[in-house]
Amino acid sequence: MTHYEEVNVHGYDEFNTAVSDRKGKDIFAYFSGDKDANGKSWCPDCVKAEPVVRGELRHLPEGSVFIYCQVGDRPYWKDPYNEFKKTLKLSAVPTLLRYGTPQKLVEDECFRSDLVRMMFTED
Numbered sequence: 001m002t003h004y005e006e007v008n009v010h011g012y013d014e015f016n017t018a019v020s021d022r023k024g025k026d027i028f029a030y031f032s033g034d035k036d037a038n039g040k041s042w043c044p045d046c047v048k049a050e051p052v053v054r055g056e057l058r059h060l061p062e063g064s065v066f067i068y069c070q071v072g073d074r075p076y077w078k079d080p081y082n083e084f085k086k087t088l089k090l091s092a093v094p095t096l097l098r099y100g101t102p103q104k105l106v107e108d109e110c111f112r113s114d115l116v117r118m119m120f121t122e123d
Contacts, residue, residue: 003060003062004066005022005064005066007065008068010070011070011072012071014069015069019099022065025063026061026064026065027065028060029096030050030069031069031094031097032046032050032068032069032093033072033074034071034073034074041070043094045093045107052110052111052116053110056120059117059120061120071090092106092107094106094110095107095110096119
């Protein structure tokens with residue numbers, strides 16, 4: 001039995017709904033490029049980062065929420081006006097963030113388990 005809730009969403013609207021359904025909870029969100037039918041993302045850094053981030057999930061705070069969000073296909077992501085870039089101010093995938101705080105890890109920072117663990121365990 002895990003001590004956190006994992007939610008898998010696709011696209012900005014689903015992400016937004018997942019967040020508003022869990023108001024008041026400690027939310028961590030991981031943003032990745034879409035995966036194909038074989039479960040492989042078009043974003044090589046996302047492929048590399050996911051096992052690192054998942055390896056640290058056991059350090060998530062009690063009762064927190066982990067949202068795994070696929071941001072869309074490459075052309076959508078490359079659009080500088082997409083919702084993730086405009087509204088959430090994401091600059092790259094993969095990004096791991098503590099929702100509602102300035103804390104975030106971007107691209108190769110997500111390859112470092114020590115940084116991921118620090119984000120999950122810091123108050």
